[in-house]
């Protein structure tokens with residue numbers, strides 16, 4: 131039997147332990163600093179309502195990943211739209227921006243003139259250039275300028291130069307067609323009142339799980355780590371935490387943005403319109419999004435729980451979409467020898483979802499076959 135250490139017990143870590151168990155022949159140890167598995171995807175309760183830390187619906191374009199998770203935590207498929215509140219118009223609009231909504235905007239003539247001036251095929255070096263090139267300044271101001279600034283805790287969106295399509299096409303950020311047609315991905319949520327929690331137990335059932343455990347020192351080239359004062363060596367290490375930690379920040383610390391989450395209960399059975407699960411706020415409000423959790427959990431109650439999300443510097447929830455930061459993350463990942471993998475949101479330093487975490491865990495297992 132070969133030994134594997136999994137660092138972190140979120141979706142990526144539990145998913146990796148699970149894949150090794152399915153493959154067989156592995157002695158897996160999973161180390162998690164929190165007293166529970168699942169991190170922000172674990173179901174919590176407030177006022178009798180189940181919720182997670184942020185929405186965490188299962189969103190994928192890959193039926194294979196849906197089928198995989200559905201086998202362990204049966205998933206209910208959902209259909210919904212996203213609305214954005216634009217304070218300067220005092221209106222809710224669809225997001226992505228729908229052409230029909232432009233017709234409802236008080237400054238539609240100005241927007242149309244700006245759209246006519248945009249040109250396809252020019253290079254966009256950052257988020258701001260991409261928006262301006264696709265839809266012009268008015269729609270950028272309404273939907274993206276302040277939203278990106280608060281989401282990423284920055285004052286200049288030109289800093290966001292990674293994960294931007296290289297070329298801008300005219301109107302690329304405008305959508306035509308049925309209101310819910312844009313979201314062709316599968317959107318789903320577990321039927322179980324405790325959400326995904328059973329998966330974390332299923333995935334790690336055969337692993338040695340050490341909760342509330344902190345690794346004190348790392349020797350990644352030697353595939354060794356130390357906890358409770360003792361060094362332990364493994365054949366394979368699968369890391370899911372920020373890669374700079376593993377190398378004692380030798381090139382500098384990676385930047386992340388965090389989130390403050392506030393659940394509130396309202397005295398009504400349902401608050402948002404039927405097909406609306408998310409409300410985004412694109413202006414200078416301090417919060418960025420409201421989510422009505424019942425829409426996912428289908429929890430029955432005469433009251434409803436809304437989660438309010440405030441971007442903050444608390445936690446390592448979002449890797450910065452900046453080339454300098456991606457380059458820095460890659461420098462750490464490049465230091466990892468054969469047999470050490472870095473996956474998951476912080477581990478791969480990418481804005482990835484639950485389905486990507488499962489796919490990355492599957493990919494690591496395939497490489498280890």
Ligand SMILES: Cc1cc2nc3c(=O)[nH]c(=O)nc-3n(C[C@H](O)[C@H](O)[C@H](O)COP(=O)(O)OP(=O)(O)OC[C@H]3O[C@@H](n4cnc5c(N)ncnc54)[C@H](O)[C@@H]3O)c2cc1C
Nearest residue numbers: 138140141142162163169184186187447474475482483484
């Ligand atoms: C607010 C929010 C909303 C989201 N909504 C969705 C959504 O709707 N749909 C979707 O598909 N995806 C969503 N995502 C993304 C998705 O949830 C994540 O991609 C996924 O859960 C990340 O899992 P992970 O294991 O990579 O990281 P994490 O969940 O962060 O897990 C890492 C684990 O490592 C542990 N850890 C940290 N440091 C150490 C250490 N030194 N030693 C040991 N353990 C350590 C942490 O306690 C944690 O348990 C959302 C993310 C956020 C932040």
